[in-house]
Amino acid sequence: MSILDELEWRGLIAQTTDLDALRKDLEGPEQLTLYCGFDPTAASLHAGHLIPLLTLRRFQEAGARPIVLAGGATGQIGDPRDVGERSLHSVETVTEWATRIRGQLERFVTFDDSPTGALVANNLDWTGNQSVLTFLRDIGKHFSVNVMLGRETVKRRLAGDGLSYTEFSYLLLQSQDYLELYRRYGCRLQIGGSDQWGNIVGGADLIRRIDGGTAHALTTPLVTDSEGRKFGKSTGGGNIWLDPELTSPYAWYQYFVNVSDADVGTYLRLFTFLPREEIEELEKETAERPHLRLGQRRLAEELTTLVHGPDATAQVIAASSALFGRGELGELEAATLTAAMAEVPVTDTSLDAGSTIVDLLVGTGLVESKGAARRAVKEGGAYVNNGKVDDEEWTPSADDLLAGGWLVLRRGKRNLAGVRVAG
RNA sequence: GGCAGGUUGCCCGAGUGGCCAAAGGGAGCGGACUGUAAAUCCGUCGGCUUAGCCUACGAAGGUUCGAAUCCUUCACCUGCCA
Numbered sequence: 001m002s003i004l005d006e007l008e009w010r011g012l013i014a015q016t017t018d019l020d021a022l023r024k025d026l027e028g029p030e031q032l033t034l035y036c037g038f039d040p041t042a043a044s045l046h047a048g049h050l051i052p053l054l055t056l057r058r059f060q061e062a063g064a065r066p067i068v069l070a071g072g073a074t075g076q077i078g079d080p081r082d083v084g085e086r087s088l089h090s091v092e093t094v095t096e097w098a099t100r101i102r103g104q105l106e107r108f109v110t111f112d113d114s115p116t117g118a119l120v121a122n123n124l125d126w127t128g129n130q131s132v133l134t135f136l137r138d139i140g141k142h143f144s145v146n147v148m149l150g151r152e153t154v155k156r157r158l159a160g161d162g163l164s165y166t167e168f169s170y171l172l173l174q175s176q177d178y179l180e181l182y183r184r185y186g187c188r189l190q191i192g193g194s195d196q197w198g199n200i201v202g203g204a205d206l207i208r209r210i211d212g213g214t215a216h217a218l219t220t221p222l223v224t225d226s227e228g229r230k231f232g233k234s235t236g237g238g239n240i241w242l243d244p245e246l247t248s249p250y251a252w253y254q255y256f257v258n259v260s261d262a263d264v265g266t267y268l269r270l271f272t273f274l275p276r277e278e279i280e281e282l283e284k285e286t287a288e289r290p291h292l293r294l295g296q297r298r299l300a301e302e303l304t305t306l307v308h309g310p311d312a313t314a315q316v317i318a319a320s321s322a323l324f325g326r327g328e329l330g331e332l333e334a335a336t337l338t339a340a341m342a343e344v345p346v347t348d349t350s351l352d353a354g355s356t357i358v359d360l361l362v363g364t365g366l367v368e369s370k371g372a373a374r375r376a377v378k379e380g381g382a383y384v385n386n387g388k389v390d391d392e393e394w395t396p397s398a399d400d401l402l403a404g405g406w407l408v409l410r411r412g413k414r415n416l417a418g419v420r421v422a423g
Numbered sequence: 424g425g426c427a428g429g430u431u432g433c434c435c436g437a438g439u440g441g442c443c444a445a446a447g448g449g450a451g452c453g454g455a456c457u458g459u460a461a462a463u464c465c466g467u468c469g470g471c472u473u474a475g476c477c478u479a480c481g482a483a484g485g486u487u488c489g490a491a492u493c494c495u496u497c498a499c500c501u502g503c504c505a
Contacts, residue, residue: 290461292458381454382453412452
């Protein structure tokens with residue numbers, strides 16, 4: 001199966017320029033070089049970024065050479081989006097983020113001396129010292145404002161709050177990137193999320209206009225769940241991040257374990273490298289024995305390994321089975337419990353401190369405020385060692401302590417935390 | 424530059440002097456049911472030292488016993504005119 005057929009089957013192709021032309025290039029004698037850019041709009045990439053990033057890797061495994069581009073320049077400008085004008089971050093911040101994101105990008109493609117060895121680029125390298133006159137003469141002249149005004153996002157913004165010249169110019173910068181990589185490395189395919197379609201095609205056009213070359217565009221779909229919600233938002237609404245400091249491996253694993261039945265097959269195809277037969281088997285399992293959650297478990301395991309490595313994965317699986325298992329928490333050994341607690345937020349207290357259930361819930365960060373903690377208790381959503389606590393004034397006693405002096409706190413069904421109690 | 428309209432809680436949106444921590448919807452959160460799923464139903468949804476107090480209706484002042492609501496100035500947005 002060719003790489004394009006593979007992507008097609010996985011549901012990874014949203015839009016492409018002439019597919020047959022691209023297919024010919026992929027099958028031709030000359031190796032294809034492709035790129036995908038990631039703007040540092042935050043300190044870390046999030047789960048949604050994984051789709052184009054892993055697609056880059058799929059191309060690499062199929063014999064193409066990938067370039068990962070950190071948008072040190074474009075990240076300072078900001079792509080226009082529907083929600084309105086962005087607030088600019090300081091240059092120092094963007095530079096710092098670009099460095100961190102570059103480090104993350106490097107983990108998902110292979111760097112070696114082979115022909116498929118990946119390259120890393122930063123568009124600040126060719127824009128940082130570029131004069132505005134050069135830019136306007138060499139690049140700007142090839143863009144028609146009439147056409148730019150017709151872009152969907154621009155139209156929506158003009159109909160709404162308007163947009164700045166800065167964001168309006170974004171297209172030109174990204175188009176220039178494609179041209180630059182085409183010239184430097186013969187890069188002839190750019191991929192990205194479907195929201196990047198206009199920017200990618202803009203670059204392909206520029207390459208044709210200036211250098212008379214042919215370049216392709218391919219976008220991956222914007223992933224939403226069966227509810228139409230944007231993928232990668234945690235239950236609280238925040239992004240789930242690749243950075244383990246921002247989203248712990250445990251939280252990352254749990255996110256995928258909780259994917260709904262309706263989405264698990266789609267996600268397995270989009271996010272994992274499992275072969276087709278295996279995915280179809282898992283989909284069949286999900287349909288026939290949904291309560292076993294084999295699809296979800298496998299999805300979570302694959303993705304945690306991919307992002308955090310096999311050791312972290314083994315730990316979070318062990319912790320999950322200890323905390324969600326059918327067994328009694330009281331029967332767990334101190335070592336097992338301590339290992340599990342390492343995966344969830346923990347707070348310290350002592351029996352003398354007189355911390356109430358409300359204090360403990362707030363202390364572990366399971367709830368945001370004391371008011372919310374009281375509410376949780378009142379609503380019957382607060383548990384200690386799997387037992388419901390319905391008194392706001394409840395304080396732990398020596399009898400409550402599990403092996404190793406632990407208390408397992410839970411809010412709702414699946415939000416867990418640990419309390420380490422000093423004698 | 425002129426005229427008109429607008430800026431409300433996470434989002435949308437009602438509210439034109441006290442009954443407003445602010446209707447309604449969405450999202451979120453909790454419970455029931457389940458399978459750490461979906462759907463459904465019920466509850467909840469600013470903070471705190473919680474019968475009270477503090478913060479909040481673009482910003483700063485003012486009027487008033489009392490302002491999200493009235494007045495003044497400023498900022499931003501939208502529309503029409505120049």
